Amino acid sequence: MTSQTLPASPNVNASLRPLPWRRMGWVTWRQHRLALSGVVTVFGAAAVYLLITGLPMHNAYANVTACRPARSGPCQQVAENFVATYQHLVLVSAGLIQAIPVLIGAFVGAPLLAREFEAGTFRYAWTQGFGRTRWTIAKLALLAIAITIAAAGFGALFSWYVQPIIGAGGGNSGPLSPTVFDLRGVALPAWTLAAFAIGALAGILIRRVTPAMFATLAVWVALAVLTGTYLRPHYEAPLVTHTADSPAGALVINQGLLRDGKPATLDMINQTLRAVDLQALTPTLFHPTGPSTLPSSEDPVQYLIQHGYTQITTYQPASRLWPFQWIEGSWLLALSLLLLATTVWRVRRRAT
Amino acid sequence: MNIIEARDLGKRYGGSWALHGCTLAIPAGHVAALVGPNGAGKTTLLNIAVGLAAPSAGNVSVLGGRPAGSPAALDGIAFVAQDTPLYKSLSVADMLHLTRNLNRRFDDGYANARLNELGIPRERKAGDLSGGQQTQVALTLALARHPKLLVLDEPMAMLDPLARHDFMAAVMTAVADDGVSVVLSSHVLAELERVADYLVLLSSGSVQVAGEVDVLLASHRVLSGPASEADRCAAQLNVVHVRRGEAQAHLLVRINGATDTLPPGFEAHPVSLEELTLAYLRVPGAAALPGPTRTANALAPEVTH
Numbered sequence: 001m002t003s004q005t006l007p008a009s010p011n012v013n014a015s016l017r018p019l020p021w022r023r024m025g026w027v028t029w030r031q032h033r034l035a036l037s038g039v040v041t042v043f044g045a046a047a048v049y050l051l052i053t054g055l056p057m058h059n060a061y062a063n064v065t066a067c068r069p070a071r072s073g074p075c076q077q078v079a080e081n082f083v084a085t086y087q088h089l090v091l092v093s094a095g096l097i098q099a100i101p102v103l104i105g106a107f108v109g110a111p112l113l114a115r116e117f118e119a120g121t122f123r124y125a126w127t128q129g130f131g132r133t134r135w136t137i138a139k140l141a142l143l144a145i146a147i148t149i150a151a152a153g154f155g156a157l158f159s160w161y162v163q164p165i166i167g168a169g170g171g172n173s174g175p176l177s178p179t180v181f182d183l184r185g186v187a188l189p190a191w192t193l194a195a196f197a198i199g200a201l202a203g204i205l206i207r208r209v210t211p212a213m214f215a216t217l218a219v220w221v222a223l224a225v226l227t228g229t230y231l232r233p234h235y236e237a238p239l240v241t242h243t244a245d246s247p248a249g250a251l252v253i254n255q256g257l258l259r260d261g262k263p264a265t266l267d268m269i270n271q272t273l274r275a276v277d278l279q280a281l282t283p284t285l286f287h288p289t290g291p292s293t294l295p296s297s298e299d300p301v302q303y304l305i306q307h308g309y310t311q312i313t314t315y316q317p318a319s320r321l322w323p324f325q326w327i328e329g330s331w332l333l334a335l336s337l338l339l340l341a342t343t344v345w346r347v348r349r350r351a352t
Numbered sequence: 353m354n355i356i357e358a359r360d361l362g363k364r365y366g367g368s369w370a371l372h373g374c375t376l377a378i379p380a381g382h383v384a385a386l387v388g389p390n391g392a393g394k395t396t397l398l399n400i401a402v403g404l405a406a407p408s409a410g411n412v413s414v415l416g417g418r419p420a421g422s423p424a425a426l427d428g429i430a431f432v433a434q435d436t437p438l439y440k441s442l443s444v445a446d447m448l449h450l451t452r453n454l455n456r457r458f459d460d461g462y463a464n465a466r467l468n469e470l471g472i473p474r475e476r477k478a479g480d481l482s483g484g485q486q487t488q489v490a491l492t493l494a495l496a497r498h499p500k501l502l503v504l505d506e507p508m509a510m511l512d513p514l515a516r517h518d519f520m521a522a523v524m525t526a527v528a529d530d531g532v533s534v535v536l537s538s539h540v541l542a543e544l545e546r547v548a549d550y551l552v553l554l555s556s557g558s559v560q561v562a563g564e565v566d567v568l569l570a571s572h573r574v575l576s577g578p579a580s581e582a583d584r585c586a587a588q589l590n591v592v593h594v595r596r597g598e599a600q601a602h603l604l605v606r607i608n609g610a611t612d613t614l615p616p617g618f619e620a621h622p623v624s625l626e627e628l629t630l631a632y633l634r635v636p637g638a639a640a641l642p643g644p645t646r647t648a649n650a651l652a653p654e655v656t657h
Contacts, residue, residue: 122437
């Protein structure tokens with residue numbers, strides 16, 4: 001009925017040297033090679049698709065660049081025809097590729113820890129000599145680096161792919177437009193890394209694979225939409241022009257009318273337009289309320305300008321592509337590192 | 353050296369305490385059985401000891417003073433969790449390689465010899481093995497690390513009687529060969545009787561009984577005598593539990609050395625571990641802890657002497 005406490009044995013193991021990090025290389029590869037080959041397959045298939053559809057487009061674009069003199073009417077026509085032919089293709093490709101980062105987040109990031117909880121294997125993995133904090137850091141770092149490199153390579157390919165349509169001044173697909181901005185340069189790897197980090201954190205918070213995948217999807221899409229709509233247009237103070245057209249390739253943020261230096265309200269505009277039986281639905285969209293008395297040669301905006309209004313267009317010029325890419329890449333990288341650090345902290349803090 | 357030492361340990365999940373005021377010292381070199389009703393806190397205590405859960409109160413050390421969950425503690429403890437989780441999509445060979453990579457020591461020779469003995473093919477996926485084989489693989493992985501402490505949480509739940517026998521035989525061989533200390537929780541009392549030489553009985557989150565099995569058995573007797581005399585007899589003695597029949601009553605009493613005199617008309621019998629455990633399980637208020645007789649709600653802070 002007695003239990004002895006012998007004098008504490010000298011702590012020979014107290015300064016135990018940690019196991020080398022490289023041990024996690026095989027472990028991570030063996031356990032996640034399916035997910036990693038999935039990433040390579042998806043990016044590879046998308047790359048083949050971009051090459052197959054992009055090479056004819058580049059051949060056609062050679063005719064546009066070869067046309068001399070470049071600013072002549074016939075050459076403008078060639079460029080317009082090129083844009084009309086390929087704009088749709090680029091938009092569809094961009095739309096499909098938009099899904100890749102979030103799929104990587106949902107299929108590689110979310111299951112990373114959620115599956116350990118769902119299967120109970122965290123009780124095996126986290127009681128081995130390697131230690132759960134270092135186990136988590138090693139897995140997160142190796143996978144994050146792998147998918148970021150894959151995404152960076154693919155982003156470079158996509159930059160090549162969209163270059164003709166942007167070079168030809170393709171309608172609304174300027175380099176800053178939300179459909180292509182985040183698929184190239186540093187934005188694509190940054191968004192992919194962010195999706196992975198969101199997935200990993202969702203995995204440890206929710207601890208079930210499928211709900212964590214859906215949470216990743218929802219959070220990433222919300223972040224991407226909010227960024228494209230509210231954040232990106234304000235990385236730098238927008239430029240202002242009083243002409244009807246913004247410079248080629250610019251991202252238009254707002255178009256409106258001013259009167260006496262103040263933004264014109266719809267009521268003010270409608271008061272002016274009542275004389276010609278027109279109604280403004282927005283400052284740029286008009287609707288006849290009766291047989292319009294406005295001469296058909298004149299457009300309502302011109303009519304308003306004649307009556308003391310000025311046009312105002314705020315926009316981001318195409319030349320800000322790279323500053324904006326670095327701004328977006330930087331804050332996404334910071335956010336991803338914060339999310340990954342939070343994930344490690346959660347693992348360290350509690351397991352059950 | 354105490355293999356697990358807990359002082360006033362508490363673990364709260366939400367608003368309820370899974371463990372509360374749990375003070376315990378299991379000396380090294382034992383096969384310690386952790387028993388108790390469902391929800392008594394067995395798994396919680398083991399999870400804290402192996403570093404998976406952090407205590408909400410008190411502290412716990414393992415392997416003679418190493419903080420639970422520290423690298424030095426993880427290095428010396430092998431844990432086989434409930435339902436013996438393995439990566440189902442990995443082959444047995446991959447599980448071996450995985451465990452080798454994640455630990456300082458891994459005895460390939462031992463692991464392979466044991467798998468051959470068990471007839472478990474190394475190329476088979478862990479998920480395709482039977483429940484019993486999975487448990488055996490998990491035990492093999494744990495023992496191949498040559499731990500100082502082997503912690504087993506309900507390891508025999510998935511095993512048939514023969515597999516249970518083989519499982520415990522492997523554990524006992526490791527005890528004999530390696531001198532590994534073992535702490536195992538189980539519902540299978542009859543199984544424990546053969547292997548355990550230390551008993552820890554948990555009840556609603558605290559330790560009710562703790563001690564070496566030999567000492568516990570030597571300090572308890574079943575007294576059988578006329579039922580009419582049972583109450584008078586119980587008043588004089590340290591009675592744990594009374595089982596009444598038509599004419600006879602059986603009292604499990606804790607004896608304090610030779611000073612106790614047998615009441616007239618009663619006969620004393622030795623008690624089995626299973627009987628003793630069941631009696632204490634039926635009376636959660638009774639306690640048998642190291643040192644002078646104590647009651648559950650008057651735990652002295654000192655547990656070691």
